[in-house]
Amino acid sequence: MSATAAEPWVGKPLKRKEDPRLIMGRARYIDDINVTGQLWASFVRSPEAHARIVSIDTAEAAAQPGVHAVYVGNDLDLEAPLPMAWVPPGVEVKNPPHWALAKDEVHHVGDPVALVIGSDRYAVVDAAQLVSVEYEPLPVVVDLEKAYEGGDLVHADLGTNQCHEWSLGGGDLEAGFNAAEVVVERRIVNHRTAGAAIEPRGVLADYRAGSLTLTSSTQVPHFLRLFLALQLGISEDRVRAIAPEVGGGFGSKLQIYGEEIALAWASRKLERPVKWVESRTEGMLATHHGRDQIAYAKIGATRDGKITAYHTKILQDLGAYLMLLTPTIPSLGAFVMSGVYDIPAVQTDIVGVFTNKMPTDAIRGAGRPEATHQIEMMIDQLADELGMDRLELRRKNFMTPESFPHETALGVVYDSGDYPKALDTLLEMADLDAIKAQAPAGKLRGVGYSTYTEICGLAPSRVTGPSGFGLQTGLWESAMVRVHITGAVTVYTGTSPHGQGLETTMAQIVAQRLGVDPQNVEVIHGDTGTGPQGLGTYGSRSTAVGGESVARATAKIVEKARQIVAHQLEASPEDIELIDGKFAVKGSPDKGMTIGEISGAAYIPENLPEGMEPGLEELAFYDPENFVFPFGAHGCVVEVDPDTGNVDVIKYAAVDDCGPAINPKIIDGQVHGGIVHAIGQALFERIHYDEDGQLVTGNFADYALPSAADVPSFDLDRTETPSPVNSLGVKGIGEAGTIAASPCITNAVIDALRPLGVTFINMPLGPQRVWEAIEEAKR
Amino acid sequence: MAGSVRVTMTVNGAQQSAEVEPRLLLVHFLRETLGLTGTHVGCDTSNCGACTVHLNGEAIKSCTLLAAQADGAEITTIEGMGQEGALHPLQEAFWEHHGLQCGYCTPGMIMASADLLERNPKPNEEEVREALAGNLCRCTGYHNIVKAVLAASEAS
Structure with a gap:
């Protein structure tokens, strides 16, 4: 990286600043951090899916050498149950109390009932096994559709398993379906998955002298500080939350977990630091899951392929409790239910349903993969019914490039887009039909497509906030930029990256504007004790909202720098611009000052403009006017072995548009990972409970997290359609691949199986399901 | 105990x-x-x-x-495996080719890859993928990990 300071840093595929510590094994994740006097914690978890706690005998566990304390639910005198952040105006959301440790009843396998604390990591696990809990089993509710219909109840006092109903619609649905000459209806299952970050969750709580420092493998340290304060009744200024190096999240660490609260409480009680790291099986049992909905989708169109109406009713399996955003997730998808298509009447009706399973919540994409899976499958199903080419059907209904900003029937304004261009680019990249035609003897090949958009950059608060969508928070972001006296720069962001490369991306944004090398721009995040506040990393928001905050704080630095330079050169600030790494008068670049020289002047304030404060440090808060809407077109070829039902992905090509690239290398990496996350769901991964509510897939092998041997390499390209929402023009990219890929794969499998008479199939497309579908079609 | x-x-x-x-x-x-x-x-x-x-x-x-x-x-x-300024070729290749995101699986990936290149200095893509089947990554989709291992193989 020996480029001159004048080089445009934005758009370059720089190697990441974060990598040296990671490739040398020198990073510090939660399990790498220990403090003097630290105790270890282990949780006792329910083996029952639904039961009344008759008694808990902790005596034997407490008597073990090195055990300091054993706590049960009623010991924890917390201020409130665990938080849930969604109160949609005019909608009743039934929210059964959910405590850090269950008090009287357990509602899913893995529900924690006791906490053992002692001096040795292994010994607390032994002691936890000596806690004797007597359970009185209660009826177990596992099947989503049966739970919706009634019968046995997850929470008897609610009198129903239905948590809430929520709808979003626009246009005249009845007229739309009346105008339809063809109507297609399908039951689309989007099964339960796990975030499956390779780093397990972990917490280190350290309460001393009236202040709590809590280090946690979290995506949301600032939310965590707030809720620790509220739950424990500690003033927020006495709470510091730290996200150290975090080994992946994918939404599963966008949560306020009971373990975080329980450890903080115990550390305060014992006046000792307490640490806990989950085992993988604990993680599969008790780290929130995602997806898990059944949609009854109905689409209407004219014979010539103009879509007239789209309706979907969604049952969302919430699991046993509402966690931070549990009931919110399907609603996030509802905003883009009609995808990239101009459909005059659209409606989504959602019913949240309790079951005796771990709660679901945000997992990569959060509602939008489900919505995209539905519309993209329905488009293929409709094309089949119409006997029309599925790309022709897509093109016929695309929102046109000229129509942006495009207000949909739902009243959502898509910021920018050029869907035909993305599809054209995809088709130029790869001749998928030719690859399909080369199927070896005895194998079936199919081509699938997915043309998608998503709604991300979460924000804007006026839409998402309490009187709008109903989230009980703002979703702005903030940043502070400090130019040191040497010209080195420190950036503090309120986002909390955990693999997304934002230390590099944000450094590039700043370096470009200040004429410095990104190597000399350090980006600090994840610690509520340093820098400004923020709201974390999720919802593909960290560049579109967090990066824009950084750009805005940097713009304030530039503004002050220009005044300082103008004063020193006796010029007008309006005439000062960045030329070849120097802030100089237009047309006279040789007389300029570097940002280091300017900061020298700012910190040794002998000659600043009259009334100017010393220093060179600025803060910006940013709340966007709108969401951003990335989009793209994905295509793939799969090969099915009809004798075994095995599916291989043999070609995958993707065109994604997230606006102008800041670091193309990082963007491509996000797309690769996102695609495999969705291929995993489509073909392999499944959280499965048996009829007794026992988790069958409690480790990575049973869960079938894909390995390198299960997936191909990818052909990627991008189009760049700037967003008018922020000054960078950027949209999000962290979730895009995951949102696009599952229908692409599923449509390809159906395309492969159509000659055998299979016209529809639901994920996960493991060998058994595919083979059964083939056998079914033979009958 | x-x-x-x-x-x-x-x-x-x-x-x-x-x-x-x-x-x-x-x-x-x-x-x-x-x-x-x-x-x-x-x-x-x-x-x-x-x-x-x-x-x-x-x-x-x-x-x-x-x-x-x-x-x-x-x-x-x-x-x-390597230190600052004297990285192992696999560490260099993972960095250059963006073969890591959160970094949690990375040390294990590098150690497994080193074992592969010791046994098979010039693997093809399929051999790399098979050799790394016991190392899971949730971030990268493996694309750039495979690319990095192949690049390290080329470089040595």
């Missing part, structure tokens, strides 16, 4: 010896007894490979071996 055993092994070229619980896992010996935290625990069931180290020159999963079983062995961890 009654009793302890003395284990002695050479770790990254230096002899190490300690009295440990007989059931202490090798990964915890490395991480907690020796403070070598570059080796990670991802699944504690030998599925994910985050704990991969070399034992007498071969990649093994240190979460599935007792420290006592490694008595007398030569162990190499990620900390023994």
